[in-house]
Amino acid sequence: MSKLKAAVFASGAGSNFQAIIEKRDLACEIALLICDKQNAGVIEIAKKHQIPTFIFSAKEFASKQAFEEKIVSELRKIEVSWIFLAGYMRIVGSTLLQAFPGKIVNIHPSFLPNFPGKDAIEQAYQAGVNTTGVTVHYIDEGIDTGPIIAQESVAIYSEDTEETLKKRIQEVEHELYPNVINQLLQQSEG
Template sequence: MTNISVLVSGRGTNLQSIIDAIESGGIAGAKITAVISDKKDAYALTRAENHKIPGIFADPKSFSSRQAYDDHLLSILQENKTDLVLLAGYLRIISDSLIAAYENRMINIHPSLLPSFRGLHAQQQAVEYGVKFSGCTVHFVEPALDGGPVILQKVVPVLDGDTEETLAARILVEENKAYPEAVKLFVEGKLKVDGRIVTILE
């Protein structure tokens, strides 16, 4: 059984897609053991409660530094015997030591075709740049912002007249497909990482 902990900050739509995939049997051999939020009012915590998953609010203001906060997160992850950490709309920069503790076992999803448009407001960046295609990227987490080996990408067209909001909505549909797909591959042991290259094994 793969124990999954999910770090969240917001509404938790990607969290919901993974919960649904596990509950439907689309992802077998995995369970979410904790949903951890840095925001007390994150709707993702309500989603966890609705599915009887332990939800934890870890208040960054209670800690003197990012490192101290992430040390606390690490202790929570270890207490929950976490095998895989998922970032699902988690908006804090993660310390190198926490990333190292879960090397090739921490996954993020980003609303662009990395390495294009890293950081915040990736959809707005894509619209302003004038690209014809954007999408989402599921990747392993490394210290470089929105870096790390790419697991999966999904592509959507950027349409004439798109705004940040309309493009984000179209990308989110693909995010909700891509993230469970990537988690399933991890749980089934089908991801081989060699430097920057992720091979999906048959």
């Protein structure tokens, strides 16, 4: 039986993408990277691992619907079943949501519902709270409002800097996300 195919959407350096593709027993094939930044570090990681990449610039399309239709077309060509967001800095619109209902998952660097949206680590650090965390959740029309799949808390220590906190959060992300992806894929096949 062939493995399910998944796409990863990313906009940045690609540390979660790297963690996903390096998981030894990953229950799917990462068949495509979708990236909206021409110079994102994640593109080099994809090249190194020989993963095809679709790079787009939103400005080249008339609307969000237009670029999402193009993305859906690319995903359908290679029969992608799941989408995993890994630092994709765009809000997913209804075109993608309708094409992949219940099959788009995101990782967010906070213990949702606390600190949704951009700069979640900075938000938590500035708020002076004792804990934050990592959340894996389904995508819906809101910003980090979809149903939560898994969470893990991360303590914020008095000696922490934003950078040390970010490093600890990423360590949790890199462990949690690939494991949750496997659980979801196994449940969907079972």
